[in-house]
Amino acid sequence: MKNLNLILAGVFFTLAASFGGLLLSGQVQLGQLNRAPAEEGGPLFPAKEPGLAIQGRQVYISLGCVACHTQQVRPAGQGNDIARGWAARPSVARDYILQSQVLIGSHRLGPDLVNYGARVKSDDELHTYLRTSVAGSVMPAYGFLYTQSKDGSFRPTEDAVALVAYLKSLKIDYSSPEAKLKQ
Amino acid sequence: MSQEHSSSRSSVSRIDASVSLPVRLFIISSILWLLVASVLSLIVALKLQVPSFLSDCAWFTYGRLEVLQRNAFIYGWASNALFALNLWIMSSLARFELKSSWLPVLGGLVWNLTLTYGLIQVLLGQLNGFALLEMPKEVAPAMVVAFLFAALWPAVAFARRPTGNVFVSQWYIIGATFVFPVITVVAQLMLLWCPTLGVMQALVHSWFYQNLILLWLGGSALSAIYYFIAKESGRTISAYYLATVGFWTYFLFASWTGPATLLGAPIPVWLQSVGVVAALMMLVPIVITAVNFFGTLAPRSGIAQSWNNTTLRFVLVGTVSFIVSALLSVVFSTRSLNALVRFTEFTQAQEHLAVYSFVSMVIFGAAYYILPRLTGSFWPSAKLVHLHFWASTLGSLLFVVAGLNHGWAAHGRTDFAVSALPGLVAAALLFVGHFAFALNAFGMLTAEEAPSSRRSY
Amino acid sequence: MSDSNNSRPAISGQVASWLGVIAFVAVAIAVIAYAYLAFRSHDGVDADRRVAQKALRADLESKAKGKLTDSGRNADGTYHIPVDAAVALIAAKPEILAKLRQPSTNGGEAPPAPVFTNGNK
Structure with a gap:
């Protein structure tokens, strides 16, 4: 305990142990996940993201939406996420395998968005919400995503269109081998 | 509180003089970052109260400002200050005269310039979603190199100490210093350069985040607690033989607690269970450090004496916060309780307790001890010290209690009522405290050393 | 205090120790990073298998269509x-x-x- 290299080696051992035990073994289990059909012969899920949605994720990240919105629904025994109607089933690891950056988030000042695309009714509704917010909500209006034309109507910028495409692409309304939707 | 005024120093010792330049640089930049972070947390708190405030521009969204605040606080304030603290404590323990002080100075300059560049990029929208790795991916390698230049000198001091003596503070400093570059590089590699698949990213990030908070920040602050409790109370650490066990169990278990922050997330359940077990095992180092600290201070009215000593008063608040925050993490790692408070302000209050009430209060206490010895002059105003202490303590107490209370009350509810007002008041209080601290510190650092203030012991 | 240091070439000594610590950190990072990249390369094997399966399927499909x-x-x-x-x-x-x-x-x-x-x- 008096030698610098011994202490460093010991601390390295503690770090390497947790790295191996948590991350390498996690990699063995999660690193090979593929898309899977909900039932034999069916289409593969999660579905490939539309290109516009991939751009929209960059807007989502760049505006810092992850500070207030999570993208994970916990199982029924842990928290009231499903009871709140955010999704019909808990999110599972397979749902995320196509995402370049996983934004499961850790803080909720607003609703969970993992299944938002299945909840929102139309693009127009979403655009109006983004542009004006609603009274009493902590979420501000994102008016800078829209430009006003001469006749007073609002046109979404490219960012807004991409963001809406991304939000609409967020869906876990399919069964996965790990979590079936209840019929 | 009048400690600094009754005991003056003959002059700056040779050891202190040798590290004076880098330590001053680190402290000055840390205080500047602290002010930046305080202003940002005021704005962020205001935005929760008045959502339309500064919402007309993509630069000032809540998400971006929160990222700026967190990074300025952790990398700007806490890390810079811990560079200074670790270097100073280790030099004085190991009787180390730093010869080539330009190397840590260079490291400090690069660290702060890179951080500034990274934060500007964040403001312009170049960020990613991993907390404390938000800055563009070219920033972290530069910061790691800067870290190697700035922060490895305590290990050099330890390796070259003239006697074979070892004190527990030294282990914590070496461990904390070693952890930071390793976890940062590995997390960068696995998240941004060669990203892992799907939720593995969340797992990697939790490992990085817990190690950063508990080992780099927490480990360095624990070293300072051991040092100042022994030094300022003039007592030997009670049950010192346990300190070794405390050190090793702290490092061993803390680095496994990552998945305990992901309970209910879509990662394998066995990993979550491993995290919970590690979080429970954290009880061992918590109990040992508590025995060390309070066993040393409690007898012979040591607590009351500490209360009258500026440094120890801050350190005492930090120590109590460490114990409380560590115990809270243990209790709320259990699945049923965690499910109630996860994602709420409860977890934010817990984090504030760790990085502010624990780490930052210890840093403040240490600064009140180190700066007079570095500059050979006194703190200009005792009133400002009082103001700083009470504003910081009450501000963080308000933030933590309101957050815990509100987060706890939020379970089972389905709306998103945010208790923004206590947060705003707390942020204002903290800002006042930090401003007082900065005023005092800069008054001291810029004052010409008055010859009359140099009295011998 | 540490006058004993003055008799040695102190600058190079301190910097040498510093470089030693850096070497230690670098080795630690290299070991962990190598472990990750080695484990990750299994993904490559898996991808190869997927490509081979895809080719086999296309082959079978064309034969079956006939x-x-x-x-x-x-x-x-x-x-x-x-x-x-x-x-x-x-x-x-x-x-x-x-x-x-x-x-x-x-x-x-x-x-x-x-x-x-x-x-x-």
């Missing part, structure tokens, strides 16, 4: 083919099985789903 000839065509538009050919066809396109289970809506004209003619359902 077996759907007009001489095997039933009056209702479906085909009868040997069982082993049907198995190959299903192996190449598993989604055919799902179509088989659905009741045919438009007279069985559109999807040329293979139907076994040897009494199996």
Whole structure:
């Protein structure tokens, strides 16, 4: 305990142990996940993201939406996420395998968005919400995503269109081998 | 509180003089970052109260400002200050005269310039979603190199100490210093350069985040607690033989607690269970450090004496916060309780307790001890010290209690009522405290050393 | 205090120790990073296997398609083919099985789903 290299080696051992035990073994289990059909012969899920949605994720990240919105629904025994109607089933690891950056988030000042695309009714509704917010909500209006034309109507910028495409692409309304939707 | 005024120093010792330049640089930049972070947390708190405030521009969204605040606080304030603290404590323990002080100075300059560049990029929208790795991916390698230049000198001091003596503070400093570059590089590699698949990213990030908070920040602050409790109370650490066990169990278990922050997330359940077990095992180092600290201070009215000593008063608040925050993490790692408070302000209050009430209060206490010895002059105003202490303590107490209370009350509810007002008041209080601290510190650092203030012991 | 240091070439000594610590940190990072990259390269093996499977499937599909000839065509538009050919066809396109289970809506004209003619359902 008096030698610098011994202490460093010991601390390295503690770090390497947790790295191996948590991350390498996690990699063995999660690193090979593929898309899977909900039932034999069916289409593969999660579905490939539309290109516009991939751009929209960059807007989502760049505006810092992850500070207030999570993208994970916990199982029924842990928290009231499903009871709140955010999704019909808990999110599972397979749902995320196509995402370049996983934004499961850790803080909720607003609703969970993992299944938002299945909840929102139309693009127009979403655009109006983004542009004006609603009274009493902590979420501000994102008016800078829209430009006003001469006749007073609002046109979404490219960012807004991409963001809406991304939000609409967020869906876990399919069964996965790990979590079936209840019929 | 009048400690600094009754005991003056003959002059700056040779050891202190040798590290004076880098330590001053680190402290000055840390205080500047602290002010930046305080202003940002005021704005962020205001935005929760008045959502339309500064919402007309993509630069000032809540998400971006929160990222700026967190990074300025952790990398700007806490890390810079811990560079200074670790270097100073280790030099004085190991009787180390730093010869080539330009190397840590260079490291400090690069660290702060890179951080500034990274934060500007964040403001312009170049960020990613991993907390404390938000800055563009070219920033972290530069910061790691800067870290190697700035922060490895305590290990050099330890390796070259003239006697074979070892004190527990030294282990914590070496461990904390070693952890930071390793976890940062590995997390960068696995998240941004060669990203892992799907939720593995969340797992990697939790490992990085817990190690950063508990080992780099927490480990360095624990070293300072051991040092100042022994030094300022003039007592030997009670049950010192346990300190070794405390050190090793702290490092061993803390680095496994990552998945305990992901309970209910879509990662394998066995990993979550491993995290919970590690979080429970954290009880061992918590109990040992508590025995060390309070066993040393409690007898012979040591607590009351500490209360009258500026440094120890801050350190005492930090120590109590460490114990409380560590115990809270243990209790709320259990699945049923965690499910109630996860994602709420409860977890934010817990984090504030760790990085502010624990780490930052210890840093403040240490600064009140180190700066007079570095500059050979006194703190200009005792009133400002009082103001700083009470504003910081009450501000963080308000933030933590309101957050815990509100987060706890939020379970089972389905709306998103945010208790923004206590947060705003707390942020204002903290800002006042930090401003007082900065005023005092800069008054001291810029004052010409008055010859009359140099009295011998 | 530390006057003993003055007799040695102190600058190079301190910097040498510093470089030693850096070397230690670098080795630690290299070991952990190598472990990750070594584990990750298994993904490459897996990807190769996926590519090989895809090629095999395309091959099987083209062969199976060749077996759907007009001489095997039933009056209702479906085909009868040997069982082993049907198995190959299903192996190449598993989604055919799902179509088989659905009741045919438009007279069985559109999807040329293979139907076994040897009494199996």
